[in-house]
Amino acid sequence: MLANVKLDKLVLEYVSIPLNFFHELEEEGEISNIRSNEGFHYHRCLQISKKGGAYIKFYYQSKYEIWKPFGKLRLETHPKHLSEFSTLLNRLKEICSDIYFVSTDVAFDIPLPLNNIFVTSNTGRQMNIFQGTRYFGGKGQRGKHGYCRIYDKREELARRGIVIDDELTRVEIVYKPTKPIKLEELLIEPPSLNNLYTGTIINLDKQVTPINKAILICLLSGKMAINEFSRHYRRVLKKHLDSQEQLDFDQMLQSAWIEQISIIKGFLL
Known part of the structure; x- marks a missing residue:
């Protein structure tokens, strides 16, 4: 992607x-x-x-x-x-x-609708939704390492008077090392974000049973969180997610990090 x-x-x-x-x-x-x-x-x-x-x-x-x-x-x-x-x-x-x-915020602008992007935390963070934006991290954690928000970037641009034709979703993750690093010693090697989050591009046109399709729709719309389902359905859902296209945050960040740092x-x- x-x-x-x-x-x-x-x-x-x-x-x-x-x-x-x-x-x-x-x-x-x-x-x-x-x-x-x-x-x-x-x-x-x-x-x-x-x-x-x-x-x-x-x-x-x-x-x-x-x-x-x-x-x-x-x-x-x-x-x-x-x-x-x-x-x-x-x-x-x-x-x-x-x-x-x-610290810095790492922004991934993905040319797909918000409801086609599903992100889960690998560290146990719970997702919250406020005014259409999905958050991993509570109040007061805005600058903390791993804080993440996902929102409709096209809609956000429209509110500022900037109109674009294509769909656009932003996934934004905070990278903050455990302690400040001397700028001259800042590693060119980009940080790993895959250990924080797993991103999946959902295609509901793929063969999915009605019950699992309903679960995916609930998750993508933000009506329910993944932890609200039983372990059985979470295991079944993981199999469906693994068969979908994955977002490799580390690979996408590789060249951008070197250039922008x-x-x-x-x-x-």
């Missing part, structure tokens, strides 16, 4: 940034005080936006360390926006002691 794969939201961490540098940024964006981000309370938060939608967010220093003259600066943006802030990023590179990769490093190092 051909899919367009790209890295979406990118989070980095800059070490040993002086407080006076953060104050210099205050004139360029909208600043707010203490804010919680994934359970960590930052003393200052700042977002700088440009025309066309380019943005960059900064989170500076723990609220418990505001007395320190230097602190950690966490940066969040979309990789495609890095060129818009090249001057600022070059300045950060000059004054920091290290740059660490924290190289581009990111080119802007930041």
Whole structure:
């Protein structure tokens, strides 16, 4: 299956940034005080936006360390926006002691309807549905490793006034290592996502018994979760899923990871 794969939201961490540098940024964006981000309370938060939608967010220093003259600066943006802030990023590179990769969202855009894509967790995460989007991960887990959401990308684009003719489903998975990695040491080898999720392209035109077809329809529509069925039906269903076309997330990510991580490093190092 051909899919367009790209890295979406990118989070980095800059070490040993002086407080006076953060104050210099205050004139360029909208600043707010203490804010919680994934359970960590930052003393200052700042977002700088440009025309066309380019943005960059900064989170500076723990609220418990505001007395320190230097602190950690966490940066969040979309990789495609890095060129818009090249001057600022070059300045950060000059004054920091290290740059660490924290996380990124890996987005798979699959040219098929949402109801033809079935994804199951290999680590026991339960799927939830809200306003048509399927989530693996609860509230407060948005930036956690393995958080996943699946939605109708064509519909989402239409809400923003962008019309496309073809069907499009997005599967988005967060990759966050157990600890930040120095950007210069970030492995070119892409992470494995197949160990987190199994994706299947469902073709109901294939020979399927009525009862199993009904189960698949319930699962694809989000009316029921796979754990609501008995072990017997789950075993039978697995046989049907194994006979369908599989989504190999690792294979799809292979070339995109090498290319896009190289581009990111080119802007930041």
